[in-house]
Amino acid sequence: MDRGLLPPGYRFPSEPEMAAKFGVSRETFRAAVKKLEEEGKIRVQHGVGTFVIRQLDHVPSNLNRLQSTSEMLRAAGLQESDRHQTVRHGECTEEWAAYLNLKAGDPVVILERGRMADGEPVMTSVYILPKSIAGRSFDSAAFSGSLFQFLEHELGITIRKSHTEIKVPPASDPYVKSLAVHPDTGVLLMQQTHYDENNFPVFYAYDYFRNDVFRFWIDRMR
Amino acid sequence: MDRGLLPPGYRFPSEPEMAAKFGVSRETFRAAVKKLEEEGKIRVQHGVGTFVIRQLDHVPSNLNRLQSTSEMLRAAGLQESDRHQTVRHGECTEEWAAYLNLKAGDPVVILERGRMADGEPVMTSVYILPKSIAGRSFDSAAFSGSLFQFLEHELGITIRKSHTEIKVPPASDPYVKSLAVHPDTGVLLMQQTHYDENNFPVFYAYDYFRNDVFRFWIDRMR
DNA sequence: CAGTGGTCTAGACCACCGC
DNA sequence: CGGTGGTCTAGACCACTGC
Numbered sequence: 001m002d003r004g005l006l007p008p009g010y011r012f013p014s015e016p017e018m019a020a021k022f023g024v025s026r027e028t029f030r031a032a033v034k035k036l037e038e039e040g041k042i043r044v045q046h047g048v049g050t051f052v053i054r055q056l057d058h059v060p061s062n063l064n065r066l067q068s069t070s071e072m073l074r075a076a077g078l079q080e081s082d083r084h085q086t087v088r089h090g091e092c093t094e095e096w097a098a099y100l101n102l103k104a105g106d107p108v109v110i111l112e113r114g115r116m117a118d119g120e121p122v123m124t125s126v127y128i129l130p131k132s133i134a135g136r137s138f139d140s141a142a143f144s145g146s147l148f149q150f151l152e153h154e155l156g157i158t159i160r161k162s163h164t165e166i167k168v169p170p171a172s173d174p175y176v177k178s179l180a181v182h183p184d185t186g187v188l189l190m191q192q193t194h195y196d197e198n199n200f201p202v203f204y205a206y207d208y209f210r211n212d213v214f215r216f217w218i219d220r221m222r
Numbered sequence: 223m224d225r226g227l228l229p230p231g232y233r234f235p236s237e238p239e240m241a242a243k244f245g246v247s248r249e250t251f252r253a254a255v256k257k258l259e260e261e262g263k264i265r266v267q268h269g270v271g272t273f274v275i276r277q278l279d280h281v282p283s284n285l286n287r288l289q290s291t292s293e294m295l296r297a298a299g300l301q302e303s304d305r306h307q308t309v310r311h312g313e314c315t316e317e318w319a320a321y322l323n324l325k326a327g328d329p330v331v332i333l334e335r336g337r338m339a340d341g342e343p344v345m346t347s348v349y350i351l352p353k354s355i356a357g358r359s360f361d362s363a364a365f366s367g368s369l370f371q372f373l374e375h376e377l378g379i380t381i382r383k384s385h386t387e388i389k390v391p392p393a394s395d396p397y398v399k400s401l402a403v404h405p406d407t408g409v410l411l412m413q414q415t416h417y418d419e420n421n422f423p424v425f426y427a428y429d430y431f432r433n434d435v436f437r438f439w440i441d442r443m444r
Numbered sequence: 445c446a447g448t449g450g451t452c453t454a455g456a457c458c459a460c461c462g463c
Numbered sequence: 464c465g466g467t468g469g470t471c472t473a474g475a476c477c478a479c480t481g482c
């Protein structure tokens with residue numbers, strides 16, 4: 001289908017027929033059919049048949065899959081380079097408490113990172129981690145690269161999911177000001193709660209992206 | 223699990239055992255397990271077991287599923303009311319041509335709609351439809367309500383998918399100006415190509431949302 | 445009514461994990 | 464090595480569609 005050998009509109013032989021042709025059981029063949037249907041390559045109609053539909057271009061760097069910001073930078077073709085990085089300790093606000101399953105006032109570690117490309121700032125992240133998770137891991141400044149990878153290798157925590165709110169931050173936001181280096185540079189804000197494999201919140205993040213450098217896509221279905 | 227009767231960390235009996243308990247075959251039981259796993263309610267570990275994980279709040283109005291703007295308005299608790307609506311005919315631009323599988327200069331129908339709530343504008347949409355699809359359906363001004371429903375009932379076209387780019391539009395954009403009624407109102411732009419069940423592009427849309435009225439969420443997994 | 449996909453079964457064997 | 468989930472099978476019957 002990708003090579004155009006099976007044109008859009010092509011109708012497959014029936015499932016028992018195809019299963020026999022491949023020498024597998026019908027259930028096994030149907031598992032493959034289901035995958036292709038989920039990928040949006042074929043359309044299956046009960047009582048009618050299975051058809052090839054128009055193949056859409058694949059957009060690899062979209063929002064449907066969770067990526068670390070390091071991975072997003074790489075996908076955008078940018079060299080990863082920190083502009084600055086600060087670590088400080090603070091108290092959990094009401095807002096963070098709601099997302100991180102904490103109480104207001106609980107100790108948190110606040111990590112701030114700016115990234116550059118071609119001598120210009122392109123994004124800024126502020127990470128909020130419960131002190132109970134972060135411990136003293138960030139006290140020695142040996143940390144660099146992906147936070148996802150750091151959590152996985154140093155603390156054995158795997159990030160599996162995120163819940164992301166997409167916003168236009170107010171122009172008065174200082175992070176916006178530091179990124180809006182050109183007059184018409186839009187800045188997009190993602191406020192994200194990140195969860196491990198048990199759905200426990202691990203950290204909350206404010207990610208500011210220059211929209212002239214990063215483009216964001218979603219594929220949506222009804 | 224939703225009622226908390228099975229707490230996070232609870233381990234299910236083995237699959238053959240559970241299948242027997244429900245009086246179904248193991249494959250059938252596994253189909254149910256797979257659904258719960260996709261919903262993010264349980265975690266299945268090969269060779270280990272199946273466990274209840276922490277239940278997340280369900281956010282009904284998110285970007286993971288495709289909705290018509292009418293549905294989004296309803297989800298935001300707003301009464302649907304058009305501010306204005308105009309239909310005009312035009313020629314396809316290079317940009318639209320790429321998304322709509324047309325050639326530049328092909329005839330298109332351009333539909334513009336503004337929506338109000340509590341006496342204020344809250345969103346604006348500009349829809350681009352190929353004349354070959356729209357025909358003369360929009361000439362008589364009898365059209366109101368959801369464009370999705372209109373296409374389905376009048377033309378027999380079902381919108382199944384969309385490919386959405388999320389942007390911060392420049393402040394100079396006239397649609398932004400008309401929506402930015404308060405000093406710190408952010409405006410989010412979604413540029414969307416909508417496809418039918420055969421993946422054929424049906425229309426292209428510019429949807430401008432006031433971000434103080436609409437909030438946008440995505441759940442993402444690795 | 446014939447032909448298609450949708451579902452379910454009982455059983456077998458494999459792959460992985462922890463002890 | 465024992466117990467878990469992952470995969471596959473051959474066959475049966477049901478549900479939907481179009482003629």
